[in-house]
Amino acid sequence: MGLEEGQVLDSEVGLEVDEVVGSGILDYRSEALPTWCPGCGYYGITMGITRALNALAIENRNLVVVTGIGCAGRYPFFVRGYGFHCVHGRALPVACGIKMARPELTVVAIGGDGDGLAIGGGHLPHVARRNVDVTYVLFDNAIYGLTKGQASPTTPEGQVTATTPYGTPDAPLNPTLLALAHGASFVARGWAGDFRGGEDLMRRALAHKGFSFLHFVSPCVTFDKVNLTWDRVRADWHAMPEHHDPHDLAGAMALAIDPVRYHGVFREEPRPVWGA
Amino acid sequence: MGLEEGQVLDSEVGLEVDEVVGSGILDYRSEALPTWCPGCGYYGITMGITRALNALAIENRNLVVVTGIGCAGRYPFFVRGYGFHCVHGRALPVACGIKMARPELTVVAIGGDGDGLAIGGGHLPHVARRNVDVTYVLFDNAIYGLTKGQASPTTPEGQVTATTPYGTPDAPLNPTLLALAHGASFVARGWAGDFRGGEDLMRRALAHKGFSFLHFVSPCVTFDKVNLTWDRVRADWHAMPEHHDPHDLAGAMALAIDPVRYHGVFREEPRPVWGA
Amino acid sequence: MRSDAAPTGMVVRICGAAGDGNIAAGQVLNRAVTRMGFRVMNFDSYPAEIRGFGKSVAHTRFEVERVWTPGDGCDCLVALDDAHSISETARLRDGAIVIYDDRPPDWHEEDRSVAGFVVPGMHGYGVPLRDLSTLATKGTKARNLVAMGALAGLVRLPADPFREAIRGQFGSKSEEIREGNVRAFDLGWRHATERLKKRDRFDFGLAAPVVERVGKAEILSGNEAAARGCLDAGLLMYAGYPITPATKILEVLAKKLPKAGGVVVQTEDEISAIAHAVGAGWAGTRAATATSGPGLSLMVEMLNLAVMAEVPVVVIDSQRGGPSTGLPTRTEQSDFRLAAHGASGDSPRPVLAPADVAECHALTFKAFEVADAFQTPVLVLLDFFLSNRIEDVSGLAEAAARFGTYAEKRATAGEGGYRRYALTDDGVSPRAVPGTEGLFHPATGLEHDERGFPSYDGPNHVRMSDKRHRKMAALAARWPEPEAVGAEGPLDLGVVSWGSTIGAATEAMRALAARGLAVAGVFPRLIWPVQERPLRALSERSRVLAVVEMNHGGQYADEVERVVGRRVLRVARIGADPIGAAEIAEALVGARKEPGDSTAETAETAETAERNGTGGGQEHGT
Amino acid sequence: MRSDAAPTGMVVRICGAAGDGNIAAGQVLNRAVTRMGFRVMNFDSYPAEIRGFGKSVAHTRFEVERVWTPGDGCDCLVALDDAHSISETARLRDGAIVIYDDRPPDWHEEDRSVAGFVVPGMHGYGVPLRDLSTLATKGTKARNLVAMGALAGLVRLPADPFREAIRGQFGSKSEEIREGNVRAFDLGWRHATERLKKRDRFDFGLAAPVVERVGKAEILSGNEAAARGCLDAGLLMYAGYPITPATKILEVLAKKLPKAGGVVVQTEDEISAIAHAVGAGWAGTRAATATSGPGLSLMVEMLNLAVMAEVPVVVIDSQRGGPSTGLPTRTEQSDFRLAAHGASGDSPRPVLAPADVAECHALTFKAFEVADAFQTPVLVLLDFFLSNRIEDVSGLAEAAARFGTYAEKRATAGEGGYRRYALTDDGVSPRAVPGTEGLFHPATGLEHDERGFPSYDGPNHVRMSDKRHRKMAALAARWPEPEAVGAEGPLDLGVVSWGSTIGAATEAMRALAARGLAVAGVFPRLIWPVQERPLRALSERSRVLAVVEMNHGGQYADEVERVVGRRVLRVARIGADPIGAAEIAEALVGARKEPGDSTAETAETAETAERNGTGGGQEHGT
């Protein structure tokens, strides 16, 4: 199913000023302005996340955002709350340490596709199987943004990048499928253009007890002119089939490998939560 | 389907002496005797591997076995050929470096469940998606053997181990499913008791062009008295349903999460091989 | 040779193969002599392979006075397995005792019993170990306790503490087994007292020594003591990954920490372990991890983040033989450089090194204080020897109560403008943790301004780098300076050592002092940053300055040389066993007697030998 | 001030915001002056954030003689953006030129044009950059080339090399763009020669200098030169993970290595990168990886495996500001400790540090030779400054042809009994690689016997450890000792420096020599192990011995102090920009003039300042 008219928003700039100011979402903004490129999909994801925090009235003092390194990794500087900008790939284990030590905190970990799936890829399976109650948001732009346009684990085969002048030789990973295979108890997919949908997924992820994995697809307007362009991302995405049962793992995995890229909740399955 | 009479063999000691001496498999043995505990499942896996090497007449000078650390990691000392006993968790990337540099070599990487799925777990997805032409054999005894009995990524929830005196709190990973989700082009499961089956799987894995992943389940008789005992492992295992099509990824994943633990080839799919 | 002195203690080695029960027998001995009031040090050696073929030795030294080392040589060999015990006879001192089964196993090649190796000057006692065991328990398994009985009877140690020790040791077993073992002990005891003709000089007269102690005596390994230090310090989050010789710390805490309200997680690797600990430390709880060299190597990047983001966290490194996977079950002190210098950029962080089991407790505890007070990762260096050796310790609780002298600077409230990394005199800034209203801020591994936001400005980088170094200077100023022990005034020999080698160096110094040399030593426990004054002071009054440690060529000696501005004598050796007091004494006295008598020359010689790769120290090439 | 000498070169800074084309203009300038025969050094600064807001500066220095640094100060500021350029005027030297748009952008706050900051002693030239650009190309984008034309016309550099350079630079663009750009240059040139009234002293008289060169001159960055060094050395396998400032090496090799028959893999992280390289190196091909501090931290364990298993592999570390993520786009030399000492166990391995772009090529090449000859990992330390600065270099191919002096010990055949780790005089054992018949053996990170099988035996461990250290001693003996440059005989000042700072130290030394001081320097390229003799020799004839480097307090100075046995003057500072020659000269001369005139005291002062965290070096606190 296609997107409704008006549902698509490249960045929060598209919101009515009244809506922004009146909503309270500015309470989740730090004094620093985001340093992302104009047109970057991360603004849209941020809007969804921020609205969800606001909607759930998460107290700023109990909000912790943990990241690795990358454009996505800059997130902690833009949020009003506590932030930990760690080293490349280690957002998840640091976030888990925080949550284990201080269960009353709301811990959100954020990472790029390189940060989370390449250098940090070894942690995801274990956080998922432990079912630690943190929310992980993967900002997947299928490229290394901060280091200026090298291939990432989700760059499609054949794409020319700064490090793959003859085309990327490797098949891309499927982040949604990975999270399912690792046993994550909540797995969803969204995209940067739909901040209302993003808000909804983020609300459900935050409300979920245990590990939640959110895969957001997002254009890098600066270093990817061919793959995840706004037009292509918009055209590629489809709503989750109504009949999908989020307790059905095999079904979720089958949907995850479907060439049609669905968005919505793939899995939501109660499981014992670590430490609870 | 159960096992046939006489098909089960706890270790090579059970083979007729004539069969061993006459077969040529001793040509793949180094001067050092394996230092595994009597009754360890690794003897059975080794027999399968050795027979496959012999059957395919791999030249010793072109045989390279690469491991990380662990009881399984000791393998290079027992093989006649070139061996590299690396550091914990890094068998795969070292093996890939060797293969990329010297494509004419037959490169087999071996690791325990801790070595391959815990500390080394970050490498598997990328080797699989790159489809580097190495064979990886996971010796899965669901325990840390060499360090004397701590929980591993495949230890079942609730099992008491040296580091989990109140029962392992984490859900285990499913190695076969992981390899499938990572996109490995050959995925199979076997077990230590069936060295003829192991030989067959290993032959197919070695013959496969691209990355092959072999998951062997194996009792640790010294540090696991409750989970993967010989009796339980034998009882638990079933032959792959005849109708399974190894090109059907969704079907393979559904089989991999089936409570009935099948053994055989889950996936065998031609894909472009790295560097070829 | 100590033949003319009444015994004040002895070194006992119980040798066997896996399943012979020698390690259990050693534990019974430890418990029993501790109950009597002796001071104890026990350091067993296990076979290297999992399947436990090969020799293992339970080694216990007990003395009336505080024991610093497992002792050179051996006063009593208990042979539970003849084949393995034969090579052990080489260690026996003049006048030593050998206890062996009087019916050697008939499968013995060439019928070689250890009895054949009892040469004049030693005293061999054949005891029917198997027979008496069978009599007591209907099996041969209890021959280890028969042997303990024989030993106790022979050297006239009181039997009751042994009986209690056996009941304690086998407390979880059935009464039948427990009492069977006591019976085995008793049969051995009676055999020794009634049948053996005593020829040796070890007679403790059945009397227990009286020793002043603070608090209850306990038998602990270094790893257990370190774990206890964590618990006493209020650890709330421990993340670990198994690795020899540190695994035990994880195993002990996995059992005990949940009961104390904390959490333990076994992570997927060491990077994740320290990341969990850094997260928890940043969140305001006391957090730790422990590992060995290969694991510490993997932690380098995260440790560095903790330095930059100023996160308190404790990292215990139990060193083993290196480099790389090295010798996992052999001791060495070769991770100093990695601990002190293993970081990209200029990244100062403290390193502590305990000298004995009690200090494993105390310095681990102090590490948490230092981490919190200076907002820094703190490394604690144990080693295989320290982790695994067992000592009687007492007064741990009392010691713990005395700690807490370093105050934390916590920011408790505030309205905007909070500067998490405010520049202060000592470099320590008031710290707020998540959950605090109004003190929101980011932490980062990027260079940052006082508020925590990234800054690539040059002068800011200098100010922040200075701040981080100032914290270390403040620590070095506040940590008590190590006092020189030994002679006053001008010295023939100054000795510097650190960590588990301090014990052997101390005993060596005493031996040299007894031989008339003017010797003193400085033994820092804060090994990085270096407190320079005491080292310089020692150097100034020492004709020869020696640095004793267990690595190739002297890692700490490099620092000492730089600080004192002269060449030092490097008594540095690697190998399988901990360096012994006699070995050190010999190296030191050798240096002192060096012809030419010039400090510089002496040192140069040692130095050159080292550079040529003939092995550290002088006579320690092998 | 150099007002009375005819110009031999100049320092030009072209300042603008993203999109102003200043970096491209700088590249045209580099190419043009190189064609004329000048020696060139270019070091641009970019904005820190991806989205490229903020100032960027193209910095080019050209001189008739070899250029060692980007130069202190600035002779010509080309302002493409007034707002960003204003702060740049602070750098201008007496007599400098400022070229700016004579129609300041009307949106300017308070109408502040850079023209208002051209103070007496400087020469401002307003040029209608926008207008002439529009005339030439129908757009304002070519005003960067108008400015180049104005500059060339003004200082009378020949126009043809510029035109060629423009055509080369825009070779891939349409002819319309290319020729439009040439037109823009020409209009600028004509404006300067016909309309401007020349007041400054820079007049090159349209003549090109004649410089003797070996081979063809090329314009290369340090990273490009290092990549070329890899290719020339016969690299066959490169594994890398992107990280600033090393990414370019991966990007260049990704393009070029496949064409040379090798393979490049971008791995999932740095551990995997070095693991791939170690695998390939072990398999007998030349293999490498490159990274920066955070990545090198992750490589520590694998590097150590390569030491233990004796695997040749080359690791390039381009240092950046630290610790931790630090300052990714700022230069620093603070990974020395990690490179030399970052290993568990005793783990010696060589570290090389090139001084300039040509040496990035040469030493990377040599690193492969050393790795193969001594069967060891070899580290090559670049830094942000060296990686990104651009120099004209020539004779690379000729230089490469001269290498190959270290022979490999390959085992070529054998029947059983092959000892991969045979003990030899120089520690190097004949090596067999997979594929060789009959020389089967295991490699391992465990300590091992001569055949490669694990051994936990003490004496074997000593022998093998000695062997590994012996290899380093053999290397130190065979690597040419650095010769002292500068004055002979007794010195007022001895200078030691390494890596990218050697250039500035050299210029500083020359300046001091010109002022009558007796100065000489020793600049090792093999920085670990330390070749001690030349350092001692320099120290012995120096009243003050200084160590110059870019880190906090002196990492290499620690080693030098230990070796020479005295305190040294630490000229060590961190910050955003590379340390300059004038800054160094000032610090050195300050030290020399120190009252009291006692070496020890002088050094002590610097030392104490550093310890107190007031910043390394003397006047370099900020």
Ligand SMILES: Cc1ncc(C[n+]2csc(CCOP(=O)(O)OP(=O)(O)O)c2C)c(N)n1
């Ligand atoms: C250990 C380490 N390796 C490499 C880097 C360099 N680095 C910084 S961000 C990054 C990748 C960024 O890509 P991604 O994670 O996809 O985030 P994005 O910028 O696209 O949001 C890399 C390789 C680093 N900082 N640390």
Ligand SMILES: Cc1ncc(C[n+]2csc(CCOP(=O)(O)OP(=O)(O)O)c2C)c(N)n1
């Ligand atoms: C970096 C590092 N961390 C930890 C260890 C200790 N270690 C050795 S083997 C091992 C795990 C062994 O378990 P597994 O991989 O399942 O192999 P198994 O012994 O069961 O065959 C561990 C944790 C190590 N050698 N290196």
Ligand code: SF4
């Ligand atoms: S580089 Fe790409 S991902 Fe990074 S801020 Fe710019 S558009 Fe976004």
Ligand code: SF4
């Ligand atoms: S400990 Fe377990 S896995 Fe290791 S050799 Fe013994 S039985 Fe096998």
Ligand SMILES: [Mg+2]
């Ligand atoms: Mg990305």
Ligand SMILES: [Mg+2]
């Ligand atoms: Mg295992």
